[in-house]
């Protein structure tokens with residue numbers, strides 16, 4: 001038997017760069033949640049791709065930004081811990097918006113003395129000449145070990161990037177069974193899928209004020225699963241918006257989340273959402289420990 005290889009790959013970047021979309025493209029399945037709003041990913045989600053003798057564990061990470069709240073600090077801390085634990089770091093940059101936020105991540109990477117591969121993402125919406133100029137400028141600012149130009153959305157360039165990652169993995173035993181796709185308990189995965197709908201269907205501060213927890217998970221005799229979740233917001237006014245007139249909004253969130261979950265789990269899902277107000281939920285320790293976040297991150 002050929003020698004096995006296994007390694008961890010950190011997806012680093014500013015919020016909204018397309019890290020989660022790229023993880024899904026690299027593993028060829030929907031594992032990480034995606035939305036057009038920044039700070040969608042809140043904690044490290046490991047997606048596993050095993051091909052041939054090599055297992056790659058992609059750590060989708062929260063974006064790096066200037067944190068204000070306790071939860072923000074925990075998210076940014078999770079991103080840098082993900083990099084510290086990785087065999088390879090991909091610095092994902094939105095090539096259509098490579099602004100100060102992305103440059104700050106690059107400079108912090110240098111300050112911490114990490115190596116990285118530069119991944120210019122969203123090439124589907126950027127002119128070729130602009131892209132080449134960007135690659136040049138970024139390579140002058142940091143000694144990247146390689147540069148890739150991809151579109152996580154269309155899949156352009158993703159196979160080349162994947163091949164580079166696979167070749168960079170160190171020799172070692174696999175960490176997961178060959179057929180495992182994600183390292184996240186089903187209850188947390190189900191909560192993420194509902195949270196994705198919250199990010200897609202609610203606006204302004206609401207997605208950032210919302211937390212989703214799976215309360216019960218019951219496998220039924222007919223092969224379906226009954227899932228009860230609590231959607232927690234901070235104020236009564238927010239609860240009214242999440243529920244919507246005549247319950248329309250929460251119903252739409254539940255319907256889309258259920259459809260997504262059925263596709264992911266490959267079985268029928270009965271999803272029940274309950275909306276609750278807990279002022280200051282983001283100051284509760286349990287929220288952090290469940291997601292592997294550090295309550296005391298600075």
Ligand SMILES: Nc1nc2c(ncn2[C@@H]2O[C@H](COP(=O)(O)OP(=O)(O)OP(=O)(O)O)[C@@H](O)[C@H]2O)c(=O)[nH]1
Nearest residue numbers: 015016017018019020021039040041063122152153
């Ligand atoms: N046009 C285009 N849009 C993309 C591409 N990749 C991602 N997007 C879009 O960019 C937005 C952000 O994508 P995400 O994958 O959630 O970005 P992220 O870096 O994980 O963001 P956070 O989790 O908030 O840090 C979504 O609307 C995606 O559809 C791409 O290659 N091309």
Ligand SMILES: [Mg+2]
Nearest residue numbers: 019020040041
């Ligand atoms: Mg993300």
